[in-house]
Amino acid sequence: MTNPAESGKATHEIGRIYDAISDKNVLIDFFLQTVLQFIPSSRGYLFLAGPDRRLWLESVILTAKEAPDDLIAAARGAFEEGKPSAKGTRLFLPLIARNSSIGVVCFERDKEFTPEEVGIGFNFASEFSGALKNILLFEENIKMERLAAIGQTMAMLVHEIKNILQLAKFSDEMIRMGIREHNEKFLSRGMEKLGKTLKDMDGFIWEVAGLSKDYQLEPEAVNVPALVEELRRDLSERAEACQVKLEFEAEENFPEVRGDSRSLYRALLNLVKNAFEAFKNHPSARIKVHARVLDQERYELTVEDNASGMSDEVKARLFEEFFSTKGKRGTGLGLMVVSRTVKMHQGTITVESKPGTGTKFTLNLPRNFASRK
Ligand SMILES: Nc1ncnc2c1ncn2[C@@H]1O[C@H](COP(=O)(O)OP(=O)(O)O)[C@@H](O)[C@H]1O
Ligand SMILES: [Mg+2]
Incomplete structure (x- = not known):
């Protein structure tokens, strides 16, 4: 299966499948599986990097989710270098999308990796990186949109609360005046406004509570x-x-x-x-x-x-x-x-x-x- 022409065509086709996957975990799994098809290995480790370039182990294949320290150090080196490499029985493929490194993947086995396998692996890694970057950007976008929506909702709620507060202050003012000046009229007017404030508050809570999933009736x-x-x-x-x-x-x-x-x-x-x-x-x-x-x-x-x-x-x-x-x-x-x-x-x-x-x-x-x- 390592014939270059055949694998070139295969990478291209598989790249199209990568692009069609919209779930990050599914994509990662599928990528690791496809590489194993072309480059038989005993284990695989996939590291992703955050904006601060710190790496974390995102996913593994054929092994428990832990990586030996020397492998992590070597992965970091390959990530920094940005070039695929075979170091003895380990193959390192940096994940590069739009000129930035987003992670690195490492495969391990008993036998050394051939230069040809390094090339094939890197092609797969490039196709995968492009598709993964799109998903990450999309997730980032959704996060921003959610934040914007929360901000908008908050602004609206604050606006409502301010209106109610205004009414409460007005009632308070009236009642104080009524007490100060022994004026029944102010007093009863203030109490009336206070009653309205409480009802508005009640209504506000009803609207907000009604949004929640566990809104329940009390029959x-x-x-x-x-x-x-x-x-x-x-x-x-x-x-x-x-x-x-x-x-x-x-x-x-x-x-x-x-x-x-x-x-x-x-x-x-x-x-x-x-x-x-x-x-x-x-x-x-x-x-x-x-x-x-x-x-x-x-x-x-x-x-x-x-x-x-x-x-x-x-x-x-x-x-x-x-x-x-x-x-x-x-x-x-x-x-x-x-x-x-x-x-x-x-x-x-x-x-x-x-x-x-x-x-x-x-x-x-x-x-x-x-x-x-
Ligand atoms: N009786 C009505 N006559 C005309 N338009 C109405 C009436 N009731 C509701 N609407 C329309 O429905 C929209 C949604 O109403 P509602 O959910 O109570 O939100 P809000 O009153 O905060 O805008 C209103 O903005 C208004 O355009
Ligand atoms: Mg309304």
């Missing part, structure tokens, strides 16, 4: 009209300030349902908040929240607005995490967690929306939801 008996009433209370001030007419409707004698009451409240609140944010100076802005029993098994919650509506693209991407059209003002987490919440309740969420006309979200939920352990 209990839910009083739907009471939820709707709580929403009305929490939003009435904002509605007045924004001149949005809020309509809340829950059927009379609404039966108790099972679900995670806090999560359902958060889901509704998020839908209504989005509706608020979709208005731009609308002369007769209106948001309608409606709860109705459908049959013995299911009930429905709808949130409808006559705001801007959405384009087909927005509609298609709505539930993606971090998808937002609001720039710095949006987290793009709200609807993602809403849809997760609904799914975990074994319900469905649908949206109807038309640009310029408005949007309607419908949550269809089971009245008796059995939590899965």
Whole structure:
């Protein structure tokens, strides 16, 4: 198998296979195997180098993952030299890609290696180095992208926390003033703001926790009209300030349902908040929240607005995490967690929306939801 013409063709073809492998470990294994096919050896050691040119033993073949000290020293020498060499019963092939050394591989056996084998081995090593370097660059890129994504997420979270903190400071200021000046009005206003701060914090935690894999519901008996009433209370001030007419409707004698009451409240609140944010100076802005029993098994919650509506693209991407059209003002987490919440309740969420006309979200939920352990 060591005929030069044959091996030249083989290296080229195997090089193409190397290039097609995208997993580092698979590539390394395959490389060591192919060299053994052409250059019979008893053992193989593959060292990689970091940016500081320090070597570590990345992989071995036909031996335990340990290398004798003199072999490590010789490998270092071959790595520094950057040339293939046969030193007695050891063959050293530096791994060079784009003019930089990325490691070295050593094969060992009882018999000396021939100059021809050195040449063949070096050809394989060159093909392998190019393919490996591509994988390493790709991994490096992914790391950078991940870091950038984490940075972005952090910036967004910090922005949200700052908003909440601002509100907390404002409440604190009000309460202090109330105490200092014995002014009930300031005091109660401050307490009210503090309550809102806590709710915002709660909502923030809900959004972030909803991102996590082990987000879980805490099912209990839910009083739907009471939820709707709580929403009305929490939003009435904002509605007045924004001149949005809020309509809340829950059927009379609404039966108790099972679900995670806090999560359902958060889901509704998020839908209504989005509706608020979709208005731009609308002369007769209106948001309608409606709860109705459908049959013995299911009930429905709808949130409808006559705001801007959405384009087909927005509609298609709505539930993606971090998808937002609001720039710095949006987290793009709200609807993602809403849809997760609904799914975990074994319900469905649908949206109807038309640009310029408005949007309607419908949550269809089971009245008796059995939590899965
Ligand atoms: N009622 C609505 N009317 C118009 N657009 C909406 C409405 N609800 C959601 N959207 C669109 O869906 C996007 C994602 O919403 P969401 O996940 O809550 O993130 P965020 O509110 O932080 O942007 C919003 O940026 C907006 O473009
Ligand atoms: Mg939102």
